[in-house]
Amino acid sequence: MAEGAYIWQDREVKFDVPMADLQPRKGEVVVDSINAVEDTKGNNGERGNLIISNLRIIWFSDTDQSINLSIGYDCIVSVEIKNVESRLKGNCQALFIKTRHNQSRFEFIFTSLVSDSPRLFTSFQAVVRSYETTKNYRDLRLRSAIIQEKMLTLLPQEHVYNKYINVWNLSVDQQTPGTMIVTSVRLVWFAQLNESFNVSVPWVQISKIKVRDSTHGKAIVVETHANNNGYMTGFKLEGYEKVFTELCNLLKVHSENPVFGIETVIEEKSAISKPLVAPRTTDDVQIVGTEYRAPSVAVYSYMTQSAKQDRPIVFSTELGLAVEQPPEGVSLEELWKVIG
DSSP: OEEOOOOOTTTOEEESOOHHHHSOOTTOOEEEEEEEEEETTTSTTOEEEEEEESSEEEEEESSOTTSEEEEEGGGEEEEEEEEEEETTTEEEEEEEEEEEETTEEEEEEEEEOSTTOOHHHHHHHHHHHHHHTTGGGTSOEESOSOEETTEEOOOTTOOEEEEEEEEEEOSSSSOEEEEEEEESSEEEEEESSOTTSEEEEEGGGEEEEEEEEETTEEEEEEEEOGGGTTOEEEEEOTTHHHHHHHHHHHHHHHHHSOOOOOOOOOOOOOSSOOOOOOOOOOOOOOOOOOOOOOOOHHHHHHHHHTTTSOOOEEEETTTTEEEEOOOTTOOHHHHHHHHO
């Protein structure tokens, strides 16, 4: 039998834990570390440090590190940016995080004490977005769209170790023949006749792999951690001993060095954003000439009064038409330019 370690860092909310629990575990990467952050909800007026990893957000007090928080991303319900009243900064914008864990709900408010610095918001939102879009690396999936034309849709940086056919799934009352695919991220099985009947179990979710007797003979049993309600499934296949040994070895390797699939790069930015100034350039335009003159007062007078009085009709040699006689000093060309 092989057992996988339970990874709690992204699954739980913890208060005032030993400093050893705040250290990054294997596979956990610190994405950003921000000084001068206030825990406005629980410790208003207390300056501390905020660490954003690929699994959780950590805060601890500058004066007493035993006052700390560890908030796993899987517990987050909503994230907002709203105004708050801080003892250290006054009225300002802060990061509101609502969470749920073990039937309890918690709200956290973090305020950056650095003027005009958006890092608290941008870094955190970027990591949470990456966490939400990579759940197939970490979450149990049943009947999901992971198989297309009998082929597994691989995740980025995922590669296949082995593929076994004629593997019978014993998770229901009857045996169902299918295919098992063992990858660097998960254990996948799908039915031969219905590829939508499938299961994807990431290594980070497996608590035990063992061999048990079943009504259909010896079977490899895979159990998940309690956060998946202890899901259990069994597989029967010829030569199960070799496959069982392979799965146990892989569980040990990936339990010690898990693949979480969260990749976020935070660009280095100055504390105060500088406005971007484009250099002045001169357009390469050649002015050929202009024949335009502003319309005279006589033209405007004619345009506004022509409807109020009648003028005699004369013949225009320019147009070859009978037109209303323009006022003295106003040509037809000037009137045409105004109309145009």
